[in-house]
Amino acid sequence: xxxxxxxxxxxxxxxxxxxxxxxxxxxxxxxxxxxxxxxxxxxxxxxxxxxxxxxxxxxxxxxxxxxxxxxxxxxxxxxxxxxxxxxxxxxxxxxxxxxxxxxxxxxxxxxxxxxxxxxxxxxxxxxxxxxxxxxxxxxxxxxxxxxxxxxxxxxxxxxxxxxxxxxxxxxxxxxxxxxxxxxxxxxxxxxxxxxxxxxxxxxxxxxxxxxxxxxxxxxxxxxxxxxxxxxxxxxxxxxxxxxxxxxxxxxxxxxxxxxxxxxxxxxxxxxxxxxxxxxxxxxxxxxxxxxxxxxxxxxxxxxxxxxxxxxxxxxxxxxxxxxxxxxxxxxxxxxxxxxxxxxxxxxxxxxxxxxxxxxxxxxxxxxxxxxxxxxxxxxxxxxxxxxxxxxxxxxxxxxxxxxxxxxxxxxxxxxxxxxxxxxxxxxxxxxxxxxxxxxxxxxxxxxxxxxxxxxxxxxxxxxxxxxxxxxxxxxxxxxxxxxxxxxxxxxxxxxxxxxxxxxxxxxxxxxxxxxxxxxxxxxxxxxxxxxxxxxxxxxxxxxxxxxxxxxxxxxxxxxxxxxxxx
Numbered sequence: 001x002x003x004x005x006x007x008x009x010x011x012x013x014x015x016x017x018x019x020x021x022x023x024x025x026x027x028x029x030x031x032x033x034x035x036x037x038x039x040x041x042x043x044x045x046x047x048x049x050x051x052x053x054x055x056x057x058x059x060x061x062x063x064x065x066x067x068x069x070x071x072x073x074x075x076x077x078x079x080x081x082x083x084x085x086x087x088x089x090x091x092x093x094x095x096x097x098x099x100x101x102x103x104x105x106x107x108x109x110x111x112x113x114x115x116x117x118x119x120x121x122x123x124x125x126x127x128x129x130x131x132x133x134x135x136x137x138x139x140x141x142x143x144x145x146x147x148x149x150x151x152x153x154x155x156x157x158x159x160x161x162x163x164x165x166x167x168x169x170x171x172x173x174x175x176x177x178x179x180x181x182x183x184x185x186x187x188x189x190x191x192x193x194x195x196x197x198x199x200x201x202x203x204x205x206x207x208x209x210x211x212x213x214x215x216x217x218x219x220x221x222x223x224x225x226x227x228x229x230x231x232x233x234x235x236x237x238x239x240x241x242x243x244x245x246x247x248x249x250x251x252x253x254x255x256x257x258x259x260x261x262x263x264x265x266x267x268x269x270x271x272x273x274x275x276x277x278x279x280x281x282x283x284x285x286x287x288x289x290x291x292x293x294x295x296x297x298x299x300x301x302x303x304x305x306x307x308x309x310x311x312x313x314x315x316x317x318x319x320x321x322x323x324x325x326x327x328x329x330x331x332x333x334x335x336x337x338x339x340x341x342x343x344x345x346x347x348x349x350x351x352x353x354x355x356x357x358x359x360x361x362x363x364x365x366x367x368x369x370x371x372x373x374x375x376x377x378x379x380x381x382x383x384x385x386x387x388x389x390x391x392x393x394x395x396x397x398x399x400x401x402x403x404x405x406x407x408x409x410x411x412x413x414x415x416x417x418x419x420x421x422x423x424x425x426x427x428x429x430x431x432x433x434x435x436x437x438x439x440x441x442x443x444x445x446x447x448x449x450x451x452x453x454x455x456x457x458x459x460x461x462x463x464x465x466x467x468x469x470x471x472x473x474x475x476x477x478x479x480x481x482x483x484x485x486x487x488x489x490x491x492x493x494x495x496x497x498x499x500x501x502x503x504x505x506x507x508x509x510x511x512x513x514x515x516x517x518x519x520x521x522x523x524x525x526x527x528x529x530x531x532x533x534x535x536x537x538x539x540x541x542x543x544x545x546x547x548x549x550x551x552x553x554x555x556x557x558x559x560x561x562x563x564x565x566x
Contacts, residue, residue, distance in 0.1 A: 156226035160194040189263040196220035198290040205239035212240035215309040292391040345380040423476040430491040
């Protein structure tokens with residue numbers, strides 16, 4: 001009997017087939033441990049996990065990014081085998097159907113994260129017009145506009161509102177070129193429908209008493225914009241207008257605006273004859289009087305915040321010395337404001353020549369203030385804006401006349417006389433000088449028709465000084481205009497026309513600026529005697545009297561001989 005030894009037979013391998021069958025002949029004797037997890041089965045109607053994942057992907061785009069990255073890692077081996085065998089996994093197809101933007105991942109020339117960070121949808125632009133082309137969630141409202149009650153908004157559509165309550169009977173309140181006498185306490189609660197521009201509201205216990213007021217700017221508005229609410233209070237102790245004691249009180253007054261409207265005076269409406277001390281004749285006179293007044297200028301002059309420019313009858317120059325014997329009556333009456341001063345651009349000194357000038361140059365600067373005014377425009381005016389000089393005389397005139405501020409009247413006279421001595425400036429800066437002449441012309445019209453008294457009355461010599469200054473200015477202006485000949489510009493022509501209109505109006509005051517005035521000659525007295533006489537008013541122009549040149553001897557150091565030395 002033959003014995004046989006069992007042998008182990010290894011299955012033979014065959015070459016890869018073209019079909020999809022397994023390359024092994026049989027797997028009966030083959031056992032192997034798989035190196036990877038079992039492949040994911042195709043989705044079916046009973047696969048609830050895939051349905052849950054699909055819903056999550058549809059509801060939250062961020063979940064799609066996480067699921068796509070996880071599936072990409074899990075199917076890395078399967079996808080490579082499928083590429084060799086020609087099989088395609090159904091999972092990426094289902095995912096691509098849900099998110100078409102993932103189809104381009106892996107293609108040459110396309111960034112691998114472009115499909116995950118950019119959405120091709122424009123629904124946010126079309127569905128939310130307020131957002132525009134910005135993505136949803138990128139714009140946030142940090143400071144929403146406060147909503148106003150309907151009654152308040154209707155009132156503010158027609159202009160600003162100025163609230164001042166509790167003015168006692170017999171007190172006087174003025175706004176711009178209107179003056180009211182309060183007939184009954186509680187009858188007047190403020191002013192409404194205030195148009196755009198610069199305005200002055202002031203008050204006092206009577207016509208001849210000290211006054212206190214506030215300048216404020218009402219901004220020009222579009223048709224869909226609303227005005228502002230300005231709140232002040234009546235100081236019962238000092239009998240003047242004053243700031244409110246707290247912001248809480250300001251909010252309370254603003255909240256009660258709808259109830260106060262029936263007791264408010266409309267800005268443009270004619271006031272009752274029983275309460276009226278002055279009535280406006282020309283509605284355009286006030287905008288002309290304040291044409292060059294700006295908020296920055298008033299802040300510079302008063303040193304106070306925007307729309308809180310407080311002025312009074314007792315504000316003084318900042319450069320004027322105040323000794324113990326120079327206290328004004330207003331300082332004693334209302335001690336709270338005794339330190340308030342006004343800071344003007346124009347220096348108070350009347351000297352128009354510099355310390356560095358010598359000889360003929362100094363004489364020219366003393367007789368013609370052009371260089372002096374140009375230095376002020378260059379050094380003192382904001383951004384070299386010459387309109388601030390005009391705004392300063394407008395502020396001084398109105399504050400001086402309406403509040404009785406003597407310091408403002410004095411400064412107005414100083415600036416006007418100084419500028420009208422700048423003869424060359426009229427030709428070199430005709431636009432500025434035209435505005436300046438028109439501003440003074442408007443003030444003289446207001447002086448004639450709207451207020452009692454005149455700004456020229458605070459100084460007995462001011463009328464004569466200003467008249468002589470205008471006579472000299474006219475003579476020098478005519479000489480320079482004639483010298484221009486055919487080279488006269490349009491602005492220079494407008495300047496000459498503006499002064500002609502001003503000169504024609506001055507005939508109402510019997511100011512004759514024409515012709516050549518006799519500086520010296522013989523005049524006959526009442527008793528028939530003839531004497532030699534000369535006018536002193538034009539000594540500066542003719543270099544006579546104290547203006548006459550003198551010949552002096554100088555030493556080796558250039559100093560006048562005969563001076564006392566120490």
